Amino acid sequence: MIAAPAADSMIDPRILQQVVEAALAEDIGRGDLTSLLTIPPNVRAHGVLLAKQDGVMACGAVVAECFRQNDPGSQLSNLLTDGERFAPGDHLGEIDGTARGLLGAERVALNFLQRLCGVATLTRQFADAVAGTGACITDTRKTTPGLRALEKAAVVAGGGSNHRFALYDGILIKDNHIRLAGGIAQAIKRARQGAPHTLKIEVETAHLGEVRQALEAGADIIMLDNMDNEMMAEAVRIVGGEAVVEASGGMCLERVRSVAEVGVDLISVGGLTHSAPAVDISLELELPD
Numbered sequence: 001m002i003a004a005p006a007a008d009s010m011i012d013p014r015i016l017q018q019v020v021e022a023a024l025a026e027d028i029g030r031g032d033l034t035s036l037l038t039i040p041p042n043v044r045a046h047g048v049l050l051a052k053q054d055g056v057m058a059c060g061a062v063v064a065e066c067f068r069q070n071d072p073g074s075q076l077s078n079l080l081t082d083g084e085r086f087a088p089g090d091h092l093g094e095i096d097g098t099a100r101g102l103l104g105a106e107r108v109a110l111n112f113l114q115r116l117c118g119v120a121t122l123t124r125q126f127a128d129a130v131a132g133t134g135a136c137i138t139d140t141r142k143t144t145p146g147l148r149a150l151e152k153a154a155v156v157a158g159g160g161s162n163h164r165f166a167l168y169d170g171i172l173i174k175d176n177h178i179r180l181a182g183g184i185a186q187a188i189k190r191a192r193q194g195a196p197h198t199l200k201i202e203v204e205t206a207h208l209g210e211v212r213q214a215l216e217a218g219a220d221i222i223m224l225d226n227m228d229n230e231m232m233a234e235a236v237r238i239v240g241g242e243a244v245v246e247a248s249g250g251m252c253l254e255r256v257r258s259v260a261e262v263g264v265d266l267i268s269v270g271g272l273t274h275s276a277p278a279v280d281i282s283l284e285l286e287l288p289d
Contacts, residue, residue: 010153011061019146020065023108028070032104045099046288049092049113052280057084057092058120058157059112059150066109071101082157083120092281096288106283114278115147116154122276123158126269129253135260135267138163138246142270151273163268171195172223174204184210188217202246211235215243224264225249233262 049063057080067074074097086092092113095102126137137160143151152162164170173187181187184203191201202221203214208231214222215238222239224232226249239245246266247259259267 010156011149015149016061016065020069024069027108028104035100035103039099041100043099044288045102045285047095047102047283047285050282050284051086051090051092052088052282054087055117055279056120056124056158057086058082058116058154060093062112062150063109066105067095067097070105071097073097074101102285110281110283114281116150117279118276119151119154119273120158121279123155123160123272125253126256127159129256130260133260135264136161138266138268139272140268140270142274155272160272171199172202184213185217188219208235211238215239219243221246223248229258229262232264236263
């Protein structure tokens, strides 16, 4: 659950290539009819990525890949680094290439950039809200299908950290597991018997009785799911530092500071990736000087 130092470095180049390839194929299909009919093939263009509102930069490598695939000779320059804040009127980067190539990739590149900067911007708002409390903002698996790697990288760009990436790289025993396994203690026992010794076991709890059960059974991380602040404060007291405590469920900017102040270690926010509004960014193209 530790954030990587650079968001772009988290993205597997193969995933990046595949995601962008699929997005371009979806949008361009058999060809960009408008550009093919109105712009001669030898015309070149210079473009500026222009911010229309405040935001946080994320995943510039995705933009570069969009233009690279549609116009291999294109050059992206002066790109803001991940995590940099920007304001209306700021230039996020510049692009040079064939006019047809840039126009063909424009919408896909902007769709990615607006979405991912939106995730980073919302994450930064949450991270700023809990600054100084010791609590860390983390994401969830509530991501757009196929875009998880990009969205989780954007969370890191915004100052958050990543929870498990997928079902294969972490053990999180939730309410359905508990019911089907026959209880918290039984679920933890079975997980402990089969899990590598380096892998932590997390358990979701809904009330203080379950917190005590999870603690007694040796959970490494105890999630407090949809509890009010008073109950969470008591749960933190019960755990007493013997396990990492994560708050989850119903987290919003108006509440998150008070949740952090009860003493939890982590606050997971599904909204970082499933509800982040896109940031308004445009690409302004013109003939080169």
